[in-house]
Amino acid sequence: MPRTVTVGFEGSPESRAAVEWAAREARLRALPLLLVNVWEPVPAPMGRSPMLGPSTQQGWAQHGETSVGPGARRILRDAADDVRRRHQAVDVSLEQLTGRATQELLKAAVDAELLVLGWHGRSGVAGFLVGSVGLHVAAHAERPVVLVRAGESAADEHVPDPSGAVSAEAPFRPVVVGLDAAHPDETLLRFAFEAAALRNTALRVVHDPGPPPPGHGPHAGGPHAGGPPDTAPDLGDVLGPAGTPHPLRREFPAVEVVEEASQGKAADHLVEASREASLVVVGRRVRHSPFGAHLGPVTHRVLHHAAAPVAVVAHR
Structure with a gap:
């Protein structure tokens, strides 16, 4: 069934x-x-x-x-x-x-x-x-x-034309997913990839790259100290570096993936990204204890402030 x-x-x-x-x-x-x-x-x-x-x-x-x-x-x-x-x-x-x-x-x-x-x-x-x-x-x-x-409404999920008019027949806005770069969960990613594939749209992956490597911070003495953003060290691709793509990229080859490594509060970046999204996907860890919070602070804030529908995906 x-x-x-x-x-x-x-x-x-x-x-x-x-x-x-x-x-x-x-x-x-x-x-x-x-x-x-x-x-x-x-x-x-x-x-x-x-x-x-x-x-x-x-x-x-x-x-x-x-x-x-x-x-x-x-x-x-x-x-x-x-x-x-x-x-x-x-x-x-x-x-x-x-x-x-x-x-x-x-x-x-x-x-x-x-x-x-x-x-x-x-x-x-x-x-x-x-x-x-x-x-x-x-x-x-x-x-x-x-x-x-x-x-x-349906029109909210679609890209406006040059005049600003929106139509349910226009292409979908991207699907946005918030990802913990240190522990990317496949359940969460699969839901986001499927949602983007169903809409024939891009997947915008927003994640915090974490602290820069030693010697590359703005106060360090390395070659990139205090340098402009475009000279920052390569912090890696959470969905697989060039030549070794993540399995979900191979499973959904038509989905264009745009990764955004943004320093600062992840929730703020997701809320901002939601203004141009058809759907925002966030995760929460499964907890069987009846006590305590079951939604993390990022998911909780996104639920309260997102400008698009929000999918909460439970994962282990």
């Missing part, structure tokens, strides 16, 4: 953008699309789910619905029907779940190629604020989780 592109739907603008992104991704991957909603009963006069937007909750309350009823199912069916009309090549199904939203979504992610969720936020200096459900799922799912902001 093929995996699905699974998307959480709760009626908010963020989740509607996530559904639209997931439908486009399902078409690219030639996979079925599964819409899921989680009803989480609470001991209150009106049972509601954190996987439901305020407008949806209000509509259900007007009909006196305190559990999953015809209105709840109708809203989910309407969303699925809307996707079918606009993406006729995509096989769309839906599932209504009951329980704790985070737990049910983590279960749904197990059989998914990737799980897509809306992220709740606002634009401006503060960046995007990720909802607690999405943040928890991204920090614990072992399948890739993609977070999509409200208002994201």
Whole structure:
């Protein structure tokens, strides 16, 4: 049985953008699309789910619905029907779940190629604020989780023409991946290469080259001390030096790889790169302890500030 592109739907603008992104991704991957909603009963006069937007909750309350009823199912069916009309090549199904939203979504992610969720936020200096459900799922799912902001559209992923106009028919912007150059993980890289190949676009690899070799720093006495950037020593190619390319380069020969070794805070470089990206890919190490942070500081900052959809890929 093929995996699905699974998307959480709760009626908010963020989740509607996530559904639209997931439908486009399902078409690219030639996979079925599964819409899921989680009803989480609470001991209150009106049972509601954190996987439901305020407008949806209000509509259900007007009909006196305190559990999953015809209105709840109708809203989910309407969303699925809307996707079918606009993406006729995509096989769309839906599932209504009951329980704790985070737990049910983590279960749904197990059989998914990737799980897509809306992220709740606002634009401006503060960046995007990720909802607690999405943040928890991204920090614990072992399948890739993609977070999509409200208002994201197909045109945002494509290169504008000389006049500044954008079209979903234009070439895709690059896929950006943040990489730990000291420990490049193949799971993370494979996801990024596949995403770039599906979009027929370049892969922009952003990594910190680490400290310069002894004798080559700006305060050292070596031949490059204080020299301009173009005279800096060759810090190496994390995807394989010339003549011995990384296996993923051979597997995806059509993907142009652009490596950017940038000193400074990796998160800042990734956030800046996200402004010209169709997708940003970041990693997190799998941790089975229920305590402590499960998202590293770079991934956490990128989730809060990226200007493009962000894929969080778990790796060992």
